[in-house]
Amino acid sequence: MPLMQMVPMLMKEENKEDYEPKVVSFGPYHHGNEKLKFVENFKPTAVQMFIGDMNEDVFIDAILREIENVKKCYLEEFTRRYTDIQFAHMMLRDACVILNYFGPKDIDKSYKAAETINNHLGIAVYNSIRRDMHLLENQIPFLILEMLVALRYNTPRHSFIKAMERDSFKMFFNGMIEHAEDKDDLGKNPAHLLEIFRRVIVTGPEHDPILRENEYGCCNVKDMLTRLENGCGKCCKDDENHEEWHGGQYVFRSVTDLKSKGIYSKASGIKSLKGVRFSPTRFCWSAELKLPFMYVDMYTRVFFKNMIAYEFSPNSLINNDKSVTSYVSFMKLLVVTEEDVKELRENKIIINCLGSDDDVVQVYxxxxxxxxxxxxxxxxxxxxxxxxxxxxxxxWMAEFRTTYFNNPWTIIALVASLFLLCLDIVQTYYSIHPPPN
Known part of the structure; x- marks a missing residue:
């Protein structure tokens, strides 16, 4: 089974365009498409930009030595259309486009490469190259990228993988990788660039202790609430539908729905899609659902669709790990209306780069x-x-808090009412028990 999978036809039937390149092809699956000819004509320039003063034959010969293994990464019906030398040139040109856009170089050279690509292709096409790098059917073996970088810069393989992971992390989370030693999946041999992207966004701690003994302070409010709940459960039939959600069917729906029950959203600060946590507040009358920070932009829908397709691939190296699919399923429960997006946006969980909140709802x-x-x-x-x-x-506590403590005027009214009640009590007491003359 080849490593470079095709998207299942079932998925393509929904929206074929989200799985096909807009401006550039990488690999044989979409090579030769007429609508991609503009960037195809630029590829020889990209090769010269990458190899510099070196001879192109050096790179072609290196690829030819691995050509059989490289071809086996794709479906045979696509590779048999090309001779070995044609396939090697395709791999070199496609890899050089990627490495000029997203590869090892210093700041000055990076700026110059971006400027050159912009001058040849324009800013719209330049930005769309990133979108096309997210596609499952638009990948080349990572082995090719490693080989070319080793020849060009004389650097070890491990350092190149680390550099790509670092740059990918910065692209998705706008920061540097923290505590890389705790991220066990990083540094391993990836099949292609899409796998690098995936491992960066899902590698992280899956579970933290939900509660700690000292989290409630000196008085154990948890036990008190548990006793109250048990008492209310008997007279109010609180647990009547308890079995329904133990079977995996969850009643909760949307961020605003949870907020009405006293569960407030908050950024978790964990730079991974696995950074979802739940924790009660100190006095247990409310709780926090902590979610990882995420950009939602023009690439988000295409990116997640192709990630889901990758996780459904039968021969991927991720061993049936559905981390991205599970995260998307969870977010689809939470993001239902514009109010949900507004709540997440105001709490700095979602950065909306699309414009309206309704656009974000539509993405999910x-x-x-x-x-x-x-x-x-x-x-x-x-x-x-x-x-x-x-x-x-x-x-009840959440409703009480929303009713009386969510607005300064209601707080003032509550305090005034309590003050007047106290006065009435004092007046009533002294009318029954008048003080001696």
Whole structure:
């Protein structure tokens, strides 16, 4: 089975354009497409930009030595159209476009490469190259990129992988990789660039301790609430539908729905799609759902669709790991209306680069996970949300807080009412028990 998979036809039937390149082809699956001819004509220039004063034959000979292994990465019906030398030239040209756009070079050379590509192709085409690098069917073996970089810069393979991971992390999370020693998947041999992108956004801690013993302070409010819930459960039938959500069917829906139950969204600060956490507040009358920071821009829908297609691929190196699909499934539960997006945007969880909040809602609606997300992901978080969601005591506390403590005027009115009540009590007491003369 080849490493470079095709997108299943079922997925393509929904929206074929999200799986096909707009401006540039990488590899044989879309090579020769007429609408991509503009950038195809630029590829020889990209080769010269990358190799500099070196002889092109040096790079072609290196690729030819691995040509059989490289061809086996693709479906045979596409590779047999080309001779070995033709295929080697295709790999060199495609790789040089990628490495000029996204590869090892100092700041001055990086700026000069971007300026040269912009001058030849224009800013719109230049920006669309990044979009086309996200496509499952538009990949070349990472071995080719490593080989060319080793020949050009005389650098070890491991350092190149690390450099690509670092640059990818900066692209997705606008920062540097922290605690790289804890990220076990980093540094391993990737099949292609898309796998680099994926491992950067999903590598991270899957679970943290949800609660700690000292999290509630000196008085154990948790035990007190548990006793109250048990008492209310008997008289209010609080746990009547408890079994419904233990089977994996969750009642909670949307960020604003959770907020009405006292569960507030907050940025988790974990730079990974696995950075989803749930924690009660100190006095347990509300809770926080912590979510990782994420840009939503013109590439988001295409990126996640192709990531989901990659996770459904039968021969990928990720061993049926559905981390991205599970994250998207979870976010589809939370993002339902514009109010949900507004809440996440105001809490700096979503950075909306699309314009309107409704555009963000549409992005998540367009992402189909085919019910393929791993139910074990975020299981603890979902269980704690459901427990909080069904708690009558916590719901009443959330409603009380929203009614009386969400607006300064209602707080003033509540204090004034309590003050007047106290005066009435004092007046009533002294009318019954008048002080002696």
């Amino acid at each position: 609606k367009d992402l189909n996970t085919y019910e393929g997300g791993d139910t074990s992901y975020f299981w603890d978080v979902k269980e704690h949300i459901e427990h909080h969601y069904h708690s009558k005591i916590r719901t």
